[in-house]
Amino acid sequence: MGDGHEWKIVKIPPIVQELAANVPEPPSQYMVGEQDRPAITGSGMPEPIPVIDLSRLSASDDDDSAAELAKLHSALENWGLFLPGFLSEVMKVTRGFYELPLEEKQKYSNLANGNEFKHEGYGNDMVVSEKQILDWEITSLVLTRLAKLLGLREGYFVDMFDEDATTYARFNYYPRCLRPEDVLGLKPHSDGSVITIVSVDDAVSGLQVLRQGVWYDVPVVPNALLINMGDGMEIMSNGLLKSPVHRVVTNAERERVSVVMFYALDPEKELEPAPELVDDEKRPRQYAKMKIKDYLSGFYETFARGTRVINTVKMSE
């Protein structure tokens, strides 16, 4: 995750997109073992993944926002993720951003030191940046509400994202695969971020989430975003919020894409439960302290082996 770590790659695999274009059947190393075979369609849902209205969530303290906060709480307890009622929200946040006073908007300026042009930021040529800022606006709103939900100071999580915090975008492309029952698009994992925003393919499903040992399909909602908790949030919340294990199955008929924004902390910072959420009697500390950059380097290694780095910092009961 852009932490400057260099990876020793044992063998460089072929680019899957090229492979898919040239060979009809996936080679054997892409086939998962018998016990890991993906059921291409997940099980029927015990209840739908909630759609949360972010504008209600941000309303001043009234019944509406309390009800929405309760809904968010149960979404995260049950799924670790939720769908923000999105399109109208983006319009609102966009409008809100442009309505900010000039000096506020210029905090996001695409000019460094007043004269060096950056690719991202507010200014005359603001192409990529708009979405980035909106994503961050949404992320900080959610982080504020999560802090409140956990009984922390509202700015608790937002303030942890200092200027060295890393935002990392991943563009996933899953080619068509003739053996979807044998080949996964993305192995089961939880994200190493604090929070992740996913813009999923608006037509092709594939993302599945694990809940109590059962895989469920995350439904395709056109133009929707999906927000999920990452390991950083599970650790900082001392396990009160869970970072869901998810995977992507392949599809024999259609290719699929997704764009994922991971919000992670400064690699030099330590990751550990918020002291306010640790209580030696009622809720002992569940995770040991670890430097973010060590966590992230462990992340890639354990991901490659199909295990979870979070298990390495879990305290034994």
Ligand SMILES: O=C(O)CCC(=O)C(=O)O
């Ligand atoms: O493709 C997706 O829907 C999810 C991708 C994902 O989980 C990831 O990139 O970490």
Ligand SMILES: [Fe+2]
């Ligand atoms: Fe993920």
